[in-house]
Structures are given as C-alpha cells and as structure tokens.
Amino acid sequence: MTTADHAPKILVIDDDDDLRYSLKRVLSGRNYQVLEAASGEEGLEMAQKHKVQVILLDNRMKGMSGMEALQHLRGINPNAMIILMTAYGTTQTTIEAMKFGAFDYIMKPFDLKKILALTESALSASNDLDRANTKGGEQAVSQEDIEGGIIGSSAAMQAVFKMIGQVAASDVTVMVTGESGTGKELIARAIYQNSLRSQKPYIAVNCAAIPENLIESELFGHEKGSFTGATSQRIGKFELCDTGTIFLDEIGDMALSTQTKILRALQEGEIQRVGSSDTIKVNVRMLAATNKPLEEMVKEKTFREDLYYRLNVVRIELPALRERMDDVPQLIDFMLKRLARDSKADTKSISPEALALLSKYAWPGNVRELENLIYRSAVMAQGETILIKDLPQEVIRAVGANPLPAEMASQSQVSAEDDTNVVNEQTELQADAELNTAVVGAPTSNHFDVAYDQLRADVGTNILEHMEREMIARALEESGGKQVKAAEIVGMTRATLRKRIDQYDLGK
Ligand SMILES: Nc1ncnc2c1ncn2[C@@H]1O[C@H](COP(=O)(O)OP(=O)(O)OP(=O)(O)O)[C@@H](O)[C@H]1O
Ligand SMILES: [Mg+2]
Known part of the structure; x- marks a missing residue:
C-alpha cells in the first residue's frame, strides 16, 4: 500500500516488536503513515525529525519509561496527541498520564479495534487543534504517590482517574458525588495529592459531624468571649488551611446559615471570625463531597442554589460498585494484601466459588461494604482461603445461593441406592438425569449457576466428573480419610465411594 506524503503520521514507540508490527499493520491499513521506535530515546529522536500527529507510547520500556518520554515529547511537539499504552493500570499512571498532557490512555492487552478508534479520535482532535488551554504538565507529582490505594481498572473508574489528572493542577472547585462508600473521600485526597498545592495543608471537615452551633467557629474561628464558652481566641480551619486545600x-x-458563609469565602476569598468584624483574606482551594441529592435539595430550598453552582464547577460522579463489578476481584486482592500487611500475617486468598458469589451481589454499601465483608470473612476463614461458608449469610441469601456444599449434597435427590449406576459407564443420558436431580431438585439454583459457570470456565467439559472427584476428595479430607464418614457426607454408599476413589485415584 502506498502512503501519500500528506497521510497522517503516527509514531509507535514500544519495545515489543510484535506489538509494533501489529499496530503498524492495522494502522497502515487505514492509510496512515506509521513510524516506529523501539525505545523512548529513539522515539524522541523520531519526534524531532518528523511532524507526527499521534504517538502511541508504551509505558514500560527498558531505558526511558513512557511517562518520562511523555514529558519530553510534550516539549518537542506539544501538538502531538499522545496515547499511553501500559500493561496494567495503576491509578497513578492514569492520573499522571493525563496530568502530563496525554490525550488518552489504554491498558494492555487491548483489542486492535479499540486502539484504532482511539487513534482516530486523537487524529481528529489533532486536526481541529486548539490546545490553547491544555492542562500544563509543568509540575511533577511528588513521589510519595497517592498509591493510598485507589483501585479501579473499570472504564468508569479510569474515567474518574483521568478527570482527577485533568482538574488536579488547576484551582478549580471540585464536587465529588456518589453513593455512600464509593470512595469520595479517597478521591478528594487524590485530587489534593496531585495538585500544585500538595505540599500545602489539607484539611477535611466533616460537615455532618459538627453541631450546627459550632461549625461556624470550627470553620472560621472565633474571638475570645464571642459566645458562652469561647474562653480564648480560636483560629478556624479556613485560616489554618490558607494556601492549601479544604475538603x-x-x-x-x-445548615443554610453556614452555607451563606461558605459562599462568601468562596466568592470573596475572605472570612470573618465569629465575634469579629475584621475580614481576613484566605486563599484556599475547595473540594466538596456529598451523597445527598443536592439538585433536589436546591429545589426544596434546603441547599442554596448559588452555592450549589459555585461548588459544582467540576463534578466527579463516582460509580456505584455494582456498576463496575469487574473491579471486584482486584479490590478483594488489594484488601487481602493490605490486611495481611497490617496484621503481619500471610495473605489469604478467596476461592473462585466465593468470588463468583460475591460477583453477583449488588453491594448497596459499595466499596466500604466489600471492605468490611472481606475483613470479616478473612477472620472467619479457618484456612488460607476464604470459602463460601465464611461469607456472611445475608450476602449468600441475597444472591440466592445455597450456603454449604455439604448441604448441597445432602439436599440433592441423588439416591444412595443407585450404587450400580457406575459413573465411569455413565451415558450422556444418565449424566443429564443426574444433573437434573442435582440442579432442579435443589431449593435454589444460583449456587449451581455459580459452580457451573466456574467449572465451565476452568474445566471446560466433563464437569460432573471433575466436581465429583473434587467433592469426594474434600469429604475425605474432612473425614480424615474415614470412608464411612466421607460416604455419608457426599451421599453415596461406601461401595460406590470406594469405586470412585479407585476411579479417581484418590486412594493415595
Ligand atoms: N476505589 C477504591 N479502592 C480501594 N478502596 C476504596 C476505593 N473506594 C473506596 N475504598 C474504601 O472504601 C471505604 C469507603 O470509602 P470512602 O470513605 O471514601 O467513601 P465515601 O464515598 O466517602 O462514603 P460516605 O458517603 O459514606 O462518606 C474506605 O475505607 C476506602 O478506603
Ligand atoms: Mg465520606
């Protein structure tokens, strides 16, 4: 394919030859002119020589990292749209990439269609280029990163991280909203930590926790004798936080009366201590959060409309956990690791079945609920692994699962008398019949849905055999190798059990 000289130029910087090759193939197919560089250093050279419109940049490369290259590239050609590609998305990478002026960010492995679409939108952005008000990439983040653990690879959370990167460096007021437990506090802190004010004070004020008659003094301070109990002068949070960020x-x-005062602080940049008529200039950046429906409150006149508009300059709406269930495994992993670190114990794991069950739960209390559940279950778990039986009954019931595998076996209709139905001779018909009794006959089928999906994914076919072997092995373990007991647990006669032990080679 010939590529005309005026064809858009795309530079691919990646040390993975195969990936460069695939990208080149698909992009050339679109009549783009593709330039390649196998390292950050080489990429910078190319960017100096050629006027490229879009740069696909790998984050993890030997030598100069993508993030480093990104900053140089922005200097060399501020008009190029840079898409950062990285193997796994830590929060910080996304935030930083956006702060340093990346156009977008994609996580590997990606599908080529996706990167093509992204490249196209980068190109069109580059065409009607107006980056006059590009967010500056001047300030490097302090290395005490915010890794304070914000987990989220889901598209919804990635969008949040991008937004943090975009707003952090300006002094704009940000309102963070979302259901209880979605991480509003965490996000507010991340904005601060990535802001130009990160070395200045940060004060979080919980407006709900301070009684109405005290909040004003808390925020703005008071003079000695200004009210009963004001035995000395007090400096308020706004003053303490001068040049910093108040959350x-x-x-x-x-209360409405406090709202008025906050509005003034926001609008005029000045405050008055309670009991004083002097105004004090303060320079604070404000961040706010709520799980209340502010729009409705404005309509009902319980929240000042002018303050609402003042605070709601940029809005970051956090998704509920149920809207980003693909983050659940990663969150659990993170929580288990943190728990192990804090309790100086080995990291526990969670069984695929328990994980599958948790992936069906709606999480009304969002990440906080998940966090509490994981801590509780880790305590309940006797071994190294959190099993379904260690999960709270409410959660098990809520997803409609059957609590215990042992119960599952005894409640199923498989008769102990069908001793002669030898499994290794079983026809498909028999398999169907057993499946039916096991699944349809059980009080709830969700437990089986979970098990079925999991086994299909892990084992592929012959899942009954796999499950039977597994169940028998566990029963033997539980019974300390006593066959009578194990047979009772799985609901087989001892003779059948023995056959299975031979068949599955469980007799050690
Ligand atoms: N994305 C996340 N990654 C890791 N932990 C998270 C995440 N989001 C929330 N958490 C954890 O969940 C808990 C609740 O988060 P946070 O206090 O920020 O919620 P909130 O939105 O402020 O809730 P509320 O409205 O009830 O105040 C915290 O312990 C926090 O560390
Ligand atoms: Mg909160």
Whole structure:
C-alpha cells in the first residue's frame, strides 16, 4: 500500500516488536503513515525529525519509561496527541498520564479495534487543534504517590482517574458525588495529592459531624468571649488551611446559615471570625463531597442554589460498585494484601466459588461494604482461603445461593441406592438425569449457576466428573480419610465411594 506524503503520521514507540508490527499493520491499513521506535530515546529522536500527529507510547520500556518520554515529547511537539499504552493500570499512571498532557490512555492487552478508534479520535482532535488551554504538565507529582490505594481498572473508574489528572493542577472547585462508600473521600485526597498545592495543608471537615452551633467557629474561628464558652481566641480551619486545600465532606448536611458563609469565602476569598468584624483574606482551594441529592435539595430550598453552582464547577460522579463489578476481584486482592500487611500475617486468598458469589451481589454499601465483608470473612476463614461458608449469610441469601456444599449434597435427590449406576459407564443420558436431580431438585439454583459457570470456565467439559472427584476428595479430607464418614457426607454408599476413589485415584 502506498502512503501519500500528506497521510497522517503516527509514531509507535514500544519495545515489543510484535506489538509494533501489529499496530503498524492495522494502522497502515487505514492509510496512515506509521513510524516506529523501539525505545523512548529513539522515539524522541523520531519526534524531532518528523511532524507526527499521534504517538502511541508504551509505558514500560527498558531505558526511558513512557511517562518520562511523555514529558519530553510534550516539549518537542506539544501538538502531538499522545496515547499511553501500559500493561496494567495503576491509578497513578492514569492520573499522571493525563496530568502530563496525554490525550488518552489504554491498558494492555487491548483489542486492535479499540486502539484504532482511539487513534482516530486523537487524529481528529489533532486536526481541529486548539490546545490553547491544555492542562500544563509543568509540575511533577511528588513521589510519595497517592498509591493510598485507589483501585479501579473499570472504564468508569479510569474515567474518574483521568478527570482527577485533568482538574488536579488547576484551582478549580471540585464536587465529588456518589453513593455512600464509593470512595469520595479517597478521591478528594487524590485530587489534593496531585495538585500544585500538595505540599500545602489539607484539611477535611466533616460537615455532618459538627453541631450546627459550632461549625461556624470550627470553620472560621472565633474571638475570645464571642459566645458562652469561647474562653480564648480560636483560629478556624479556613485560616489554618490558607494556601492549601479544604475538603468539605457531607456538604449536603450543612445548615443554610453556614452555607451563606461558605459562599462568601468562596466568592470573596475572605472570612470573618465569629465575634469579629475584621475580614481576613484566605486563599484556599475547595473540594466538596456529598451523597445527598443536592439538585433536589436546591429545589426544596434546603441547599442554596448559588452555592450549589459555585461548588459544582467540576463534578466527579463516582460509580456505584455494582456498576463496575469487574473491579471486584482486584479490590478483594488489594484488601487481602493490605490486611495481611497490617496484621503481619500471610495473605489469604478467596476461592473462585466465593468470588463468583460475591460477583453477583449488588453491594448497596459499595466499596466500604466489600471492605468490611472481606475483613470479616478473612477472620472467619479457618484456612488460607476464604470459602463460601465464611461469607456472611445475608450476602449468600441475597444472591440466592445455597450456603454449604455439604448441604448441597445432602439436599440433592441423588439416591444412595443407585450404587450400580457406575459413573465411569455413565451415558450422556444418565449424566443429564443426574444433573437434573442435582440442579432442579435443589431449593435454589444460583449456587449451581455459580459452580457451573466456574467449572465451565476452568474445566471446560466433563464437569460432573471433575466436581465429583473434587467433592469426594474434600469429604475425605474432612473425614480424615474415614470412608464411612466421607460416604455419608457426599451421599453415596461406601461401595460406590470406594469405586470412585479407585476411579479417581484418590486412594493415595
Ligand atoms: N476505589 C477504591 N479502592 C480501594 N478502596 C476504596 C476505593 N473506594 C473506596 N475504598 C474504601 O472504601 C471505604 C469507603 O470509602 P470512602 O470513605 O471514601 O467513601 P465515601 O464515598 O466517602 O462514603 P460516605 O458517603 O459514606 O462518606 C474506605 O475505607 C476506602 O478506603
Ligand atoms: Mg465520606
């Protein structure tokens, strides 16, 4: 294919030859002119020589990292749209990439269609280029990163991280909203930690926790004798926080009179201590959060409309956990590791079955609920692995699963008398019949849905055999090798059990 000289130029910087090759193939197919570089250093050279519109940049390369290259590339050609490709998305990478002026960010492995679409939108952005108000990439983040653990690879969370990167460096007021337990506090802190004010004070005020008659003094301070109990002068949070960032949490729970004062601080940049007529200039950046429906409150006149618009300059809406269930495994992994670190114990794991069950739960309390559940279950688990039986009954019931595998076996209709139905001779028909009694005959089928999906994914076919072998092995383990007991647990006669032990080679 010939590529005309005016064809858009795309530079691929990646040390993975195969990936460069595939990208080149698909992009050339679109009549783009593709340039390749196998390292960050080489990429910078190419970017100096050629006027490229789009750069696909790998983050993890030998030598200069993608993030480093990104900053240089922005200097060399501020108009090039850079898409950062990285093997796994830590929060910080996304935030930083956006801060340093990347156009977008994609996680490997990606599908080529996706990168093509992204490249196209980068190209069109580059065509009607107006980056006058590009977010500056001037300030490097302090290395005490925010890794304070914000987990989220889901598209919804990635969008949140991008937004943090975009707003952090300006002094714009940000309102973080979302259901309880979605991580609003965490996000507010991340904005601060990535801001130009990160070395300045950060004060979080929980507006719901401070009684109405005290909040004003808390925020703005008071003079000695200004009210009963004001035995000395007090400096308020706004003053303490001068040049820094103040986070007003649970802002929907603030009295109207306090709202008026906050508005003034926001609008005029000045405050008055209670009992004083002097105004004090303060320079604070405000972040706010609430799980209350502020729009409705504005309609009902319980929240000032002017303050609402003032705070709601940029809005970051956090998704509920049920809207980003693909993050659940990663969150659990993170929580288990943190728990192990904090309790100086070995990291526990979670069984695929328990994980599958948790992936069906709706999480009304969001990440906080998940966190509490994992801590509780880890305590309940006797071994190294959290099993379904260690999960809270409410959760098991809520997803409609059957609590215990042992119960599952005894409740199924498989008769102990069908001793002669030798499994290794079983026809498909028999398999169907057994499946039916086991699944349809059980009080709830969700437990089986979970098990079935999991086995299909892990084992592929012959799942009954696999499950039977597994169940018998576990029963033997539980019974300490006593066959009578094991037979009782799985619901077989001892003779059948013995056959199976031979068949599955469980007799050690
Ligand atoms: N993305 C996340 N990754 C890791 N932990 C998270 C995440 N989101 C929330 N958490 C954890 O969940 C808990 C609740 O988060 P946070 O306190 O920020 O919620 P919130 O939205 O402020 O809730 P509320 O409205 O009830 O105040 C915290 O312990 C926090 O560390
Ligand atoms: Mg909160």
